[in-house]
Amino acid sequence: MIEIKNLHKSYKMGKNSLHVLKGINFNVEEGELVSIMGSSGSGKSTLLNILGMLDEADEGSYTLDGVPIKNLNEKLAAQYRNKFLGFIFQSFNLINYKSALDNVALPLYYQGVNRSERMERSMAYLEKVGLAAWAHHKPNELSGGQKQRVAIARALASDPKVLLADELTGALDSKTSYEIMDLIQQINDEGRTILVVTHEEDIAQMSKRIVNLKDGVIIDDRKITQVRAIQNV
Amino acid sequence: MFSLERWQEVFETISKNKLRTFLTGFSVASGIFILVILLGVSVGFQNGIESQFQNDAENIINVYPGRTALSFEGFNKGRRIQLRNEDYDVVLENSKQEIEFKSPMYQIFAGLISHGNNSGNYRVEGVLPDYQYLEKADIIQGRFINANDNKTKEKYAVIGNRVKKDLFQDESPLGKYIQVSGLNFKVVGVFTDPGGDREETRIYVPISTAQIVFGAGTDIRSMGFTLPKEENYELALKQSNAFAAQMERLLKIKLQIDPKDESALFISNNIENTKEIYVLISAMQVFFWGVGIATLLAGIIGVSNIMLIIVKERTKEIGIRKALGAEPLSIVGMILHESIFVTAISGLFGLIFGLVLLEIVGPFIELDFIKNPSVNFSIAVSTLLLLIAAGAIAGFFPAWRGARIKPIDALRDE
Ligand SMILES: Nc1ncnc2c1ncn2[C@@H]1O[C@H](COP(=O)(O)OP(=O)(O)OP(=O)(O)O)[C@@H](O)[C@H]1O
Ligand SMILES: [Mg+2]
Numbered sequence: 001m002i003e004i005k006n007l008h009k010s011y012k013m014g015k016n017s018l019h020v021l022k023g024i025n026f027n028v029e030e031g032e033l034v035s036i037m038g039s040s041g042s043g044k045s046t047l048l049n050i051l052g053m054l055d056e057a058d059e060g061s062y063t064l065d066g067v068p069i070k071n072l073n074e075k076l077a078a079q080y081r082n083k084f085l086g087f088i089f090q091s092f093n094l095i096n097y098k099s100a101l102d103n104v105a106l107p108l109y110y111q112g113v114n115r116s117e118r119m120e121r122s123m124a125y126l127e128k129v130g131l132a133a134w135a136h137h138k139p140n141e142l143s144g145g146q147k148q149r150v151a152i153a154r155a156l157a158s159d160p161k162v163l164l165a166d167e168l169t170g171a172l173d174s175k176t177s178y179e180i181m182d183l184i185q186q187i188n189d190e191g192r193t194i195l196v197v198t199h200e201e202d203i204a205q206m207s208k209r210i211v212n213l214k215d216g217v218i219i220d221d222r223k224i225t226q227v228r229a230i231q232n233v
Numbered sequence: 234m235f236s237l238e239r240w241q242e243v244f245e246t247i248s249k250n251k252l253r254t255f256l257t258g259f260s261v262a263s264g265i266f267i268l269v270i271l272l273g274v275s276v277g278f279q280n281g282i283e284s285q286f287q288n289d290a291e292n293i294i295n296v297y298p299g300r301t302a303l304s305f306e307g308f309n310k311g312r313r314i315q316l317r318n319e320d321y322d323v324v325l326e327n328s329k330q331e332i333e334f335k336s337p338m339y340q341i342f343a344g345l346i347s348h349g350n351n352s353g354n355y356r357v358e359g360v361l362p363d364y365q366y367l368e369k370a371d372i373i374q375g376r377f378i379n380a381n382d383n384k385t386k387e388k389y390a391v392i393g394n395r396v397k398k399d400l401f402q403d404e405s406p407l408g409k410y411i412q413v414s415g416l417n418f419k420v421v422g423v424f425t426d427p428g429g430d431r432e433e434t435r436i437y438v439p440i441s442t443a444q445i446v447f448g449a450g451t452d453i454r455s456m457g458f459t460l461p462k463e464e465n466y467e468l469a470l471k472q473s474n475a476f477a478a479q480m481e482r483l484l485k486i487k488l489q490i491d492p493k494d495e496s497a498l499f500i501s502n503n504i505e506n507t508k509e510i511y512v513l514i515s516a517m518q519v520f521f522w523g524v525g526i527a528t529l530l531a532g533i534i535g536v537s538n539i540m541l542i543i544v545k546e547r548t549k550e551i552g553i554r555k556a557l558g559a560e561p562l563s564i565v566g567m568i569l570h571e572s573i574f575v576t577a578i579s580g581l582f583g584l585i586f587g588l589v590l591l592e593i594v595g596p597f598i599e600l601d602f603i604k605n606p607s608v609n610f611s612i613a614v615s616t617l618l619l620l621i622a623a624g625a626i627a628g629f630f631p632a633w634r635g636a637r638i639k640p641i642d643a644l645r646d647e
Contacts, residue, residue, distance in 0.1 A: 054644070075560045078555065082557065082558020093549075097250055098249065107557045
């Protein structure tokens with residue numbers, strides 16, 4: 001599903017340049033649930049943003065579902081983001097003036113789905129994350145956990161090949177975190193490929209594989225036996 | 234391009250961002266409103282000033298006869314020239330210039346003029362209706378001599394305010410009679426003259442009546458003409474000089490005067506005196522154009538700023554939309570669609586409100602220097618279109634920039 005080879009990324013700040021990713025190589029198969037770990041500043045978010053096509057690598061190759069992601073024009077990049085990728089952020093990034101339902105429907109709007117179908121499908125996803133009753137509430141009327149569920153529903157709405165989540169439980173207490181992880185595991189059980197960035201060991205243990213980053217290189221990559229989140233709820 | 238789906242999206246955005254929509258709309262509406270009012274006031278100013286100086290800008294060309302200084306075609310020098318109705322007609326028929334006001338004048342030396350026991354010595358002048366404008370006599374009671382009075386040779390008189398005070402005191406003179414050389418003339422009007430008391434000691438009567446009842450035949454004492462106001466002084470100068478020269482030529486042929494004779498006819502042409510007024514009026518026009526352009530510029534800058542701020546404020550939202558798969562063009566389209574829609578609607582409101590206000594209040598405004606402030610509708614509409622375009626252009630660049638930046642950078646914006 002994901003193949004990256006020799007990925008490099010530096011941030012330029014004035015005269016200085018900070019080399020953040022120093023040659024990352026790894027593959028993710030369809031249906032995997034991978035957690036990316038590492039200390040703060042190790043480049044986890046940078047890597048995920050590149051995988052999510054929110055940012056671009058300086059060097060190396062990235063192939064997503066057999067499509068080389070390289071020098072795409074803006075329009076094509078937008079279409080790939082829409083079709084292939086679903087993003088979940090630590091800070092939710094919901095549009096605050098739109099209801100939960102309208103937020104979920106947004107990727108479908110950019111797919112050109114008509115309004116009534118958009119609403120119907122978005123409602124189904126909200127039901128899936130257990131928030132049908134909150135469909136018409138604005139984000140500021142929802143708890144952190146609920147917001148993250150809306151964000152997950154939104155990420156799923158366009159039926160992407162890969163879900164990318166950056167510290168998706170970072171702003172939540174542990175009970176809510178486990179509920180969210182339970183949802184993530186269910187979605188993964190249905191066969192969807194998911195990558196989560198986390199620095200919490202217990203969250204990482206709920207995935208099926210842990211990739212450890214340090215100073216911009218992978219120092220460890222191993223499969224684990226998944227801890228089911230439902231047991232901790 | 235403006236699909237139904239996007240209309241829905243735009244409506245949703247503006248209805249759910251009421252404060253922002255209101256603030257944008259309000260500033261655009263008030264901007265247009267102020268602009269319309271300013272344009273209106275400056276038009277009013279221009280009207281006012283032009284009407285203040287309108288009269289002074291008028292060049293009155295008068296012709297008086299004199300005595301010949303050169304003998305010509307068998308006539309001795311020193312011959313007294315007499316103007317007649319036919320000479321006046323010759324000028325009218327042959328003038329190549331458009332004449333605005335015109336009148337011959339016959340002056341009577343009538344001696345004492347009385348009403349009851351009051352009497353005084355006043356000038357009596359036989360005139361045509363236009364003479365009112367040549368002399369700038371302001372009617373304060375009744376009316377001036379009209380064309381009909383001349384046709385039917387009525388014994389009507391329009392008296393100066395001084396005459397009225399002398400002969401009638403506080404009594405209303407209208408319909409009463411004054412005695413001129415033993416003849417009763419009915420007073421039909423009273424005038425004041427900016428020239429003051431001296432000018433108000435005159436009495437105007439129809440020239441046809443005067444010529445008949447005072448046995449003048451077709452004699453006239455002088456004649457006066459004005460030409461319409463021109464765009465600028467140079468044109469006015471050219472027209473009036475051409476008119477005066479042509480009139481002199483015509484009359485000299487008609488009256489058999491040596492073309493080189495300088496004392497047989499006096500043509501007074503005070504065009505030079507109007508120069509300053511023309512300069513003043515054109516300076517005013519330049520000034521108000523400047524004011525108009527400056528206000529418009531202020532409006533454009535205002536709208537542009539609003540658009541810049543809105544796009545800035547929405548950077549994060551743009552990032553989110555991009556992360557969800559919005560194409561750059563759709564971002565630009567959304568922002569422009571929204572801004573054009575809001576500017577157009579609120580601009581229209583401001584425009585209508587301003588126009589209605591001017592329409593209602595305008596005609597009541599009659600200060601010395603502001604008269605009937607009003608705005609040309611098509612100028613107002615083009616102003617609105619210009620502002621909408623300015624808003625769109627001003628919105629386009631930040632929108633385009635926002636649509637082009639990497640989603641991750643947009644998302645980082647707080
Ligand atoms: N836009 C940027 N400009 C400059 N430097 C940046 C930028 N984004 C990240 N960095 C730097 O790159 C390095 C890696 O950042 P990154 O966000 O990938 O770390 P992380 O592993 O996600 O850390 P955390 O666990 O704290 O989220 C850090 O040193 C950070 O300061
Ligand atoms: Mg991070």
